[in-house]
Amino acid sequence: GAVVSQHPSRVICKSGTSVKIECRSLDFQATTMFWYRQFPKKSLMLMATSNEGSKATYEQGVEKDKFLINHASLTLSTLTVTSAHPEDSSFYICSARRTSGAQETQYFGPGTRLLVL
Amino acid sequence: GESVGLHLPTLSVQEGDNSIINCAYSNSASDYFIWYKQESGKGPQFIIDIRSNMDKRQGQRVTVLLNKTVKHLSLQIAATQPGDSAVYFCAEIEGYSTLTFGKGTMLLVSP
Numbered sequence: 199g200a201v202v203s204q205h206p207s208r209v210i211c212k213s214g215t216s217v218k219i220e221c222r223s224l225d226f227q228a229t230t231m232f233w234y235r236q237f238p239k240k241s242l243m244l245m246a247t248s249n250e251g252s253k254a255t256y257e258q259g260v261e262k263d264k265f266l267i268n269h270a271s272l273t274l275s276t277l278t279v280t281s282a283h284p285e286d287s288s289f290y291i292c293s294a295r296r297t298s299g300a301q302e303t304q305y306f307g308p309g310t311r312l313l314v315l
Numbered sequence: 316g317e318s319v320g321l322h323l324p325t326l327s328v329q330e331g332d333n334s335i336i337n338c339a340y341s342n343s344a345s346d347y348f349i350w351y352k353q354e355s356g357k358g359p360q361f362i363i364d365i366r367s368n369m370d371k372r373q374g375q376r377v378t379v380l381l382n383k384t385v386k387h388l389s390l391q392i393a394a395t396q397p398g399d400s401a402v403y404f405c406a407e408i409e410g411y412s413t414l415t416f417g418k419g420t421m422l423l424v425s426p
Contacts, residue, residue, distance in 0.1 A: 204358070232413065239323050241404060241416045242359070291358045293414075303349070304414055306358040 200226050202294050204307035211282055212315055218278045219310045221292030227272035228294035232304065233265070236289045248275040282314040323402060325421045334392040334424075338405030338417045343386060345407035349414070350379060350390045354401045362390070362403075392422075400424045 201224040211217050221231055229250045234242040246267055247255040254267035266278040275294075279286050291309040295302055328334050340348070346367040351359035365372045365379045365388075372379050378391040388405050405417040 202358075241418050244413055247413060289356075293358075302347075302411075303361065303364065305361060306351070309356070309358040311356070 200224075200294070200296050200303075200305040202292065202305045202307040204292055204310050206310060207308060208311045208313075210313045210315065213283055214281055216278055216280045217282055217312060218276055219290055219292075219312075221275045221277070221294070221307050223273045223294040223296070223305075226294070226296045228275075228296060229272060230295040231269060231275040232293045232295070233267060233275070233277050234291045234293065236291060236309075242291060245277075250275075279312065282312070284314045287312055287314045323419050323421045325423060327423045327425065328395050330395060330397060330424055330426050332395050334395045334399070334422060336390045336392075336403050336420045336422065338388040338390075338420075340386050340388060340405065340407045340415075340417065342407055342409055342415070343383075344409045345415075346410065347408045348379070348381060348388050349406045349408075350377075350388075351404045351406060351416075352399075352401045353404060353419075359404060395422075395424050397424045397426055 203222045205220045231248040233245045236242050244257050245260045248267045248269040250269045256262045269275040289309050289311050293304045293306045295304050349364040350362040352362050353359045363374045363377050363379050365381050370381050376393045380389045402419045402421050404419045406414045408414050
């Protein structure tokens with residue numbers, strides 16, 4: 199299957215600092231990537247849709263100035279958590295949409311665990 | 316916020332048994348469905364998918380059944396192994412919209 203990577207896998211930061219998470223599609227190009235947040239024992243919550251070359255589309259209730267998304271190339275999207283606070287601590291997962299003919303499938307990265315102290 | 320003490324539905328089976336994980340979806344216009352497996356601390360892993368013009372699809376040891384009449388999806392795992400222990404999510408999508416995930420079911424396989 200297709201491979202999506204995330205970096206870093208874990209990060210601990212102080213409150214007030216900013217953290218950047220990278221999402222890469224390693225063996226296919228993805229014009230669309232997605233960022234999810236997951237709390238323990240909960241399902242994935244879509245935060246935003248990242249579109250290559252254009253602005254991200256944020257879900258209701260997600261602050262775009264807090265969670266900055268940049269999709270600068272067909273294989274890389276970044277999520278920056280600005281001025282992080284302890285309540286931002288979570289598991290962040292990206293996915294990339296792969297299109298093959300008429301078939302579209304989303305492949306997920308391994309996730310990034312963020313802990314804000 | 317998160318509810319304290321809320322746990323995922325759990326299915327406990329013995330190694331070698333067949334497992335059936337169920338999912339009720341909400342959007343009658345959804346035309347594509349995917350099952351994902353998520354192990355602890357990892358991202359979701361694609362297992363199998365099915366389009367709305369089908370009612371059954373088989374993979375290696377897994378079968379997905381779709382009943383559009385009652386908006387129900389199931390994942391059958393044959394000869395369940397301890398390595399199958401994980402949380403399983405169904406996801407639905409309509410056209411080119413975004414995936415909507417179900418709540419998840421934890422599968423526990425004991426040797």
